[in-house]
Amino acid sequence: MTSPFSDEKPSSAARRIRMTVNGVAVEAVAEPRTTLVDFLRGDLGLGGTHVGCEHGVCGACTILLEGRTVRACLMLAVQADGARLTTIEGLGRDGVLHPIQQAFVDEHGLQCGFCTPGFLLSVHELLEQNPDPSDEEIRDFLGGHLCRCTGYKTILRSVRLAARRLRETKAAVAAHAEASS
Amino acid sequence: MTGGIPKTIADLPTSKARYIGERVPRVEDQMLVSGRAEFIDNATLPGMLHGAILRSPFAHARIVRIDTSRARALPGVFAVVTGEDARATTAPLGTIPDGWGVHCLAVDKARFVGEPVAAVAATSRALAEDALEQIDVEYEPLPAVVDAFEALKPGAPLLLEEKGSNVVLHKQFRWGDVDAAFRDADRVVREKLRWNRLGANPMETFGVIAQWDPSEATLTCRGSYQTQGYMALGISAVLQIPAHKVRVISHPHGGSFGGKGGMRGTCIAAMLSRQADGRPVKWIEDRMEYLVGGAGQAWDRHYEAALALRSDGRFTGLHVTLLDDLGGTPEGAGAISAAKPLASFTGCYTIPVAAYDLTLVLTNKLPTGPYRGMGPPPHNWVLEHLVDTAARELGIDPGEIRRRNFIAKDRFPYEIATGNEYDSGDYEAALDRVLEMSDYRRLREEQAQARAEGRLVGIGLVSTIEPGVFDWNAYAIVGVPMTGVPEGATVSIDLFGKIVVKVGFSLEGQGQYTVAAQLLADYFGVELGDVRVVAQDSLSAPPHFGPGGSRLGVALTGAVLGAAERVKAKLVRAAAHLLQADPGVVVLRDGRLEVPGVPGAEMTVAQVAAVMLTRSDLLPPDLEPSPEATCVWTAPGRTPADADGRAKSYLTAANACHIVRVEIDAETGQVTIDGYWIADDCGVRLNPANVEGMIQGGVAQGVGAALLEEYVYDADGQPLTSTFADYLLPTISDVPIPETAAIVTPSPFTPLGAKGVGEGAMHTTPAAVLCAINDALAPLGVQATETPASPHRLWKLLESARSHAKSNR
Amino acid sequence: MKPPPFAYAAPRSVADATALLRASDGDAKLLAGGQSLLPLLAMRLARPSLLVDLGRIADLDYVREDDGMIAIGAMTTKTAVERSALIRTRQPLLHDATRLIGHPQIRNRGTVGGSMAQADPAAEYPAVAVALGATLRLAGERGERSVDAAAFFPSPFTTALEPSEILTEIRVPMRAAGSGWSVLEIARRHGDFALAGAVVMLGIESGRIASARIVLFGVAPVPVRVSAGEAALLGESPGRPAFEHAAACARDAVSEPLSDPHASAAYRCHLAGVLVGRGLAEAAARAEGSS
CATH class of the missing domain: 1.10.150.120 ([2Fe-2S]-binding domain)
Structure with missing residues (x-):
């Protein structure tokens, strides 16, 4: 995956990242320390990805990254820069369940x-x-x-x-x- | 209110119930599988701040000084509170028994690792956690007492110095002439058993958004509250705000099992909001906070118990001594868990006399709280362990000795020695069923074969009671003064005939909204989708408690049907007037108000409701234009407890008989459950799929209790199980899938004959698995007497058996 | 549980990454799959000043045959290892060990290099690397060097990596014909870190044990080679007496066994013996099956 905005120079400042979530291109700003699950929930308003332990054991925050399951609490948002993600909100559409x-x-x-x-x-x-x-x-x-x-x-x-x-x-x-x- | 409530499904005003009693898919699920439920951490309010809590790193320490100046100076920090603020503006937390409370933030000293010491509200959680690191606390560590027996000794460190002792309660109960029973017994079996701390761990922790309104001096708390009205009373008392100025809004929450807690977190968030001039403050407990400082620890128990019996295997007396380690304070209602076993003290058996020596003690650990089953699960293990020991000593089969002592099915209602009354049951039927399902004789033959090969195969067979429909009077011995638990529902029909039912609790997982919808769809002859269940907050809802004590299914059925009866009475009066008939001849049937035998004399519920709401001119003058009614239900016939705690308390007594087969790896101590059979009698099943879910969920938590789950503290009171990598919840690979059967003995006392079943197999599985393990170990002459039966513990037992065998050689 | 602030950089080359490490104040940390590091950050137990994300370096993700060895790029995920036909057929021990690591969701992110560099005493990969005699290739300011796995894990959570070095590749030999393998572990639950684990490799020629390798994990601060047990097996005929003796050697092989609430030192050593006994039987059966 390409990372259009990732800065190769070290910085703790929030940076602009871009990804495709449930088929929609999104762009937002994230501090390096923001986990992917907090970014999805807090910055993108996708509350269906739940936080159960924040240390990678419970699996509640599992999403698809490039089609593969990952624990969104065990990734930083900046690591997902340029990636294609699917969350629960993208599984069914318009009230029709998968x-x-x-x-x-x-x-x-x-x-x-x-x-x-x-x-x-x-x-x-x-x-x-x-x-x-x-x-x-x-x-x-x-x-x-x-x-x-x-x-x-x-x-x-x-x-x-x-x-x-x-x-x-x-x-x-x-x-x-x-x-x- | 029991008057007109239908006693059976056949009594409902429908030719054939289409929903109630059926495996109806849940109305809750569409939203949940879509990830659209508004769990508290999904809610955001304008201007909201995020809280974080600084916790004591010491099990026991004097707080010499707290300097918050650096934290306050950080940009983005809007409030910082400490114990001094709590002392100045709040009352100590309520406790059971009363009078042992401390403040929500430690004042002067901390009593357990994880006790809140200070808190911050900032523009983000990360920033709030950064600010916590800028708070300087000077502690003077004190000697900690971690072991319950040590805490009893003179000179032990005291948790509350002013009390002069760590003993919160010490009482001896004698129900009947227990001394005579033991003196005259042919045989007495005794055992010391240790049940270690474990707890609820719902997948969602506790969370709250508290908002103080300085203009009206009111407080609104949104959160994952199991029991919003009960919490509102506690919040009012601690924060010293009149109860009618506290609004608690329960959001859908990700499970509770009793262990949601939230009192300290709510009060701290409210203090932060107040200091931040009324900005809402969200505090989400993280998992490590839950594990070391939440409401997820329960039942830290040391038992000594004895069963008196005759040589024919009949039980004549039971004596249980319990030292219950409540941890740092009795704020978590852990004491109630020690009282609840009175509701089913003698299990399924006719044991005429019983004794209970109960000691509640404080130690420098997290206060214990409620957990699914609320006390009987360990007690049941103790009793069933004694029964198995008796069977083994007398050479009687475990099924047979239980059968000889069962309360016979024609003796109900049956009052047990400790005063509660069981409503109905057929324990032999459940036993027979599970013996047949498991092909018990074959199991025993296979076990004999396995033993001959040197394999450690064990069969557990236990039979237990699940007290259902809790009542406060069950907890009188630890100082709870109330009788009755009101639960209300308001049923309204709109002008299109659609139905709304308003209740005082939110989603928690048990499927109660579905049950309410099933009841009303059948009652008024509409589709399930025509009923909507709406949660109301603590100020708007009728009197309510919510889920807890295997009660809500029965209580909600009573409230909903009671309200439906009242709505029907109004509809009948309106319809009679419109049909020019005598109200006495108009009936509700299949969604129509009709005069039987008069063709054409009928109206639909929707038509009548629409007239009531839109055409007052057509109504009888004294009829309120409202197809809406409220009913508040409480269990009938409950009695206040006497001085020894005897009371008609829990309304129903569900029964379960489990058979489990295990094999222990003789080299490693690992246990494999390779067969599991259940016959369960919880009366009429309002939604069999929901019931099976409660039972299977209880099996999983029971397996956790028996094999995996334990909170461990070191000698200094440091918790060693502070992550999900250390506190081990059962996974999909750990939980057996039993073969199950339903026995149905309707309750004569409840609406539709249902019994409480929400706590389910948690009452039975721990005992069943542990008894199976001990059956496997029996030929070696050792017994597992401590939970969980971890591989390490079993290996040590196997080693001791091997060295014993060697030295005897 | 929110990470403390840190600076972040995502270099595009190994050289850039080592340069960043060199320029940092020594508190920099490398981020590979993050499956161990992220919890440490969330608990604020790790407080790097700089996190150097290796995820944007293109050429560290591969499994290929190279000069008679299997070469695995350090950023190769465990899922990729698990699915590699080359590994499954030519070094099945590594395939089997991979399937014991965590759960699929962890293996989808966790990397081979990350596990090696994390050097968790309970992890499978360091022990497998020692057993296989793997070579680890490191890149640093002075260029590249190779380190034998046996020298790479000096103490728990510590490796032979210099502060500005990066692990780039793991090279493992292919399975020898006529050899058998086993990797077994005991954990409280499926997918948990092992209370004890044993990696066993056995070569059998003409009905006699010609080579043996036994490495324990989860039992001691670092992977432990059971040299006495290996030596005792040589020349013996595969079978219970020889295996029991080797198992006894395994029980005694650990000088500083780990201990925690789940398993005491004595229990861990006992389990090591049990697993070595079982593993040797399994490895022997495979060796005989393959020759």
Whole structure:
């Protein structure tokens, strides 16, 4: 990723950074010490990325950076200069839920909902890489996300349901493309 | 108010309930999965400042001097407060028992690491934290007392010198002739057990935005409050503002489990706002603050307990001695947790007499607070451990010895030795069900085979009570004087027939808004989406408490249905007038007001409501033009406690029977849970998916308690578990997924027959897992008697067994 | 938990980065993946005057075969290592060890060089580097130099890097034919730092152990090579008696074992022995399977 504004000269002054968040180009000023999660929440007003521990254990602040999950509390905003990010606000649009979100609703995959955005983005990366994960693969991928409410049972079910629906959609799209070609 | 509230789902004014009792997706979720809920840290007010709190690095230290001048001089800093400000403008924090309070900022001395000493409000949190580093505090360290037994000794360092002792309460309770029971027993089993500190750790910590209005001398506090009205009273008392001038607004919050806290943080933020001339001050507790200085520590307990029994395995008496380490002050309601076990002291069993020797003591650690279950989870472990020990000594199967002592299903309502009354139950049915699901006989055969191979396989079988629908009278022995817990709801129907219900609590995770919507959709024959639940603040809502004590589902059902009944009565009068019928013959059914048997004599709820709101000329002259009503529900038949704490307190007694299979790695001490079965009876399930969520969430926290979670302090009172890398919450790989079954014994005392279940399997899982571990260890002659059963602890036990075996050879 | 103020620079080349280090007052810190450094900043336990972000240096992110070795750029993420076919097929020990590190979200950011330079006693990579006999390439004002992994980790959270040097590459040999490997650890939870861990490599020729390497992590301040155990294995036939003896050597190999609330020194040493025993069995099975 290119960094149009990153200063190669040392400075503790706030600097202008630019990134694409949920498909929208944004430009703002950040102090070097501002973490990415504080920048998203405080400067960009994207409050769906939650802060649970600020030391990289709970996973609540997980977002996608260039399509890969990262913990937004373990990055500085200036490190994301020039990057393409997706937060929970970019998963569903205009009130239409992404199939992963819908699966969590349908399977009661959340209670308080505080950890949920982070989970959803990790599930997104998982299912992109592995459309039909086993329970062990789901556990392995989500092991760095803490949920204090659900006991994880319905989260596992939600992931399975989301995976099935996404596979079915993909198959239907492929069948349609074949039929119309 | 119980008069007209439907007692069963069949009593609702609908031909067939479409929502209540069904696995309805939650109305809360659309917003939550979209990341759009307004958790407190998402809220911003104009001119808002950010607070940060300086905390004591010492467990016990005199504060000689505080110099805040450098912090005040920093650009962007608008307020700095210290203990001197707290002394000048606030009262000590309330405590249970009363009279042991300290100020929200340490005055003269600090009593635990993490105690607030000073605070700053600045234009950003980072700047506020920079300013904290510019505050100079001169401490004179004092000897700290960290161990509860040491704190009892004469000459121990005193937390509150003026009290002359660290003992907050020492009482002995004898319910029946306990001495005779133990004297006459065929056998007595005894054990010393240690339950270490653990706690709630919701994924969201506490947060607040406090705003002082100097013009009206009022205070508004927005925050992640579990119980806004209760907090408002406390804030009013500490800040010495009349209660009607304190407005508390509970935002949706990311879980609580009792451990949200917020009293000190709120009062400090309010002091900062006042000093900053009324600018709002946000303070978000960070995770390290939560772990060392928040409301997330509970149940630091030393038990000695004994069970008297006959040679046939019948229990004749229970004696529990508890030394409960409350930490620095009793401000966190930790004492209530020591009182609540009275509500189900003798578990599922007919134990005619009981004794409780209770000592509450202060040490230089964080004050303990509430946590899911509020005290019974450790008590249940103690009781179930004794039951297993008795079974082992008598050679009776753990299931069989429990069966012999169960309260029979035809003996309800049943008053236990400590005075509470269980509403209903069928404990044998739950036991039978879980024995069948687990194929218990096969489990035992496999265990025998595994033991023959030298493997450490254990089976835990426990049966517990979850007291539901808490009442303050349960806590009389630690000085709580009240009886009854009012919970209100206001139901309104608009001129389109849509329904709004106003309540005094916000989202916390249990799905109560969905339950309210389910009830009203069925009651008035509308779609779930036609009902909206609206949270009101502490001044606007009817009397309320909110979530807590496995109570809200039942209480909300009572309040919502009570209010619906009152709205119906108005609709019936209006409809009767409009249909020119006698009000006595008009009924509500499936969303219509109708005169049965008279074709065409019917109106929809929407039509009647619209007439009430828009055509006063058509109404009977004495009918209020308002399709709205409020009902405030409290549990019926509650009695004030007697001198020994006996009371009809918790209204319901849910029952669960768990079977767990574990294997201990004999080389490393690591425990694997490889089988889990649950039969749970919480009466009628208003939303089975919600109930299962409560149970499974309780399993996870129970596994944490049994295997992972522990706050550790060193000998100087320094916390060693101040991050999530050290305080270990269960992950998706640690929590088993049990096979579950529902037993339904409706409560005869509650609306629709539901029982409290919010604290769920937290009552059962710790005991079940620990009993399974001890079943695995039994052939080696050692027992795990301390929580959590970490690999390190189990390895030490295994080593002691091995060296013992060697020396006996 | 907000970081203290610091100056920040994102140089585009290693030379610029070393120049920044040289010009700084000695309190500069390098930022690689940040997965260990960011928490330290948030807790204000790290207070650098300058943070030099290596993330904008283009040519430090690669995995390639080079002169019979696997060369890994210091800024290569653990996810890239995990997904590298070269590593999975030619040095599977490194692949397996990578999968034990944290969680996918951490591995997506955390870098190989960052872990090496952090030198956490409980981390997998330093022990793997020592076991494999990896070479670390460092760039500084006096040019480049190479350091053997065995000499790179003198004490916990400290490395052989000079204040103005930067770790640029890690070079690891490929797995020898007929050799087996194992990396095992015990943690309180999946993905946590290890209470104890063992890296084992075993070469078997004609039914006899021809080479052995045993390195412990999480047990001591630095990776510990169990030399006595390695020596005792040579020439033995792979099997329980030999492995148990080596495990006993592992238990005794640590002179200053770590201790914390989760695991005492004695328990850690015990676990080291258990893991070495299990690891040798696994490595032997793999060696026999591959030859």
